[in-house]
Amino acid sequence: MSILISNVTKNYGAKHALRGMNLTIENDKIYGLLGRNGAGKTTLMKLVAGHDLPSNGQITINGKNPFNNREALKDICYISESNNFKKRLKIKEVLKISSLFYPNWSNETALRLLEVFQLDLKMNTKGLSKGMESALGITIGLASRAKLTIFDEPYIGLDASARYKFYDLILEEFEEYPRTFVLSTHLIDEVSNLFEEVILMRSGELLLHEQTEEMVENSMIVSGNREKVDSFISGKNVLHESTLVGSKTVILYGEKMDLREAKNAGIEAERCNIQQLMVHLTEEQGGKMYV
Numbered sequence: 001m002s003i004l005i006s007n008v009t010k011n012y013g014a015k016h017a018l019r020g021m022n023l024t025i026e027n028d029k030i031y032g033l034l035g036r037n038g039a040g041k042t043t044l045m046k047l048v049a050g051h052d053l054p055s056n057g058q059i060t061i062n063g064k065n066p067f068n069n070r071e072a073l074k075d076i077c078y079i080s081e082s083n084n085f086k087k088r089l090k091i092k093e094v095l096k097i098s099s100l101f102y103p104n105w106s107n108e109t110a111l112r113l114l115e116v117f118q119l120d121l122k123m124n125t126k127g128l129s130k131g132m133e134s135a136l137g138i139t140i141g142l143a144s145r146a147k148l149t150i151f152d153e154p155y156i157g158l159d160a161s162a163r164y165k166f167y168d169l170i171l172e173e174f175e176e177y178p179r180t181f182v183l184s185t186h187l188i189d190e191v192s193n194l195f196e197e198v199i200l201m202r203s204g205e206l207l208l209h210e211q212t213e214e215m216v217e218n219s220m221i222v223s224g225n226r227e228k229v230d231s232f233i234s235g236k237n238v239l240h241e242s243t244l245v246g247s248k249t250v251i252l253y254g255e256k257m258d259l260r261e262a263k264n265a266g267i268e269a270e271r272c273n274i275q276q277l278m279v280h281l282t283e284e285q286g287g288k289m290y291v
């Protein structure tokens with residue numbers, strides 16, 4: 001399956017939700033789609049899932065426009081944070097409808113997940129709590145076995161233990177039936193170990209698209225004596241700095257940051273995590289782009 005996003009712009013009136021997005025989504029990878037509130041993540045995912053049309057540019061799934069294209073949409077399951085199901089359907093009916101739509105649907109997976117999340121086939125979607133509705137969304141997303149499954153913050157109302165179950169289930173499914181997952185989340189610390197690649201958006205633009213490992217290796221937090229730190233960071237790309245009495249802490253981002261080089265300069269150095277990088281990379285308004 002080839003998913004190409006070429007120079008895509010999406011405007012809502014005067015609001016530019018997406019501007020000139022270029023992105024290729026490859027087969028059999030787990031992507032983290034990250035960015036601050038309003039960065040354009042949901043807009044992008046809805047376009048890929050064929051729910052809407054770009055204002056400009058093109059999205060193609062195997063060469064075809066996904067908008068209103070039933071054939072292309074069989075391979076895409078988009079689960080958003082809420083309103084995934086018509087109210088007043090029994091869970092049993094939701095499963096039936098989904099099984100008719102998705103060609104690779106696994107009823108066995110669906111029934112197992114309902115049990116994991118303590119949902120009952122006879123329950124009505126109208127009476128579900130927020131957490132139960134999320135659990136049903138996750139069940140449909142995973143049981144669909146769609147070639148591309150998009151989860152847009154699907155955890156509203158889920159407690160921590162149910163969320164960790166969800167993360168384990170994604171990995172389990174991915175290992176058994178490799179396919180592409182795109183996960184948009186603000187709970188980055190919880191889930192970033194799942195991401196093979198990170199897509200980071202800022203103000204409707206693609207700020208960075210990188211392998212997770214590479215992204216971490218391009219980062220460094222240095223701290224220590226202020227003069228030593230200042231001398232070390234000279235000429236490097238600084239994302240953030242803070243000073244406390246005589247000591248300074250700086251977050252750097254650039255090509256292959258060498259921890260030994262910092263340690264040899266007499267300062268402490270470690271890698272950043274994805275959450276810290278997302279916060280500081282998106283802070284630089286009007287700053288650099290990393291694609």
Ligand SMILES: Nc1ncnc2c1ncn2[C@@H]1O[C@H](COP(=O)(O)OP(=O)(O)OP(=O)(O)O)[C@@H](O)[C@H]1O
Nearest residue numbers: 012015016017035036037038039040041042043044
């Ligand atoms: N239907 C709409 N009408 C008008 N503006 C919209 C519409 N949908 C999105 N927007 C605007 O487009 C921008 C991007 O919104 P989007 O929902 O894609 O962001 P997001 O990255 O998913 O945010 P969040 O993390 O808060 O869910 C925002 O400024 C939002 O207000």
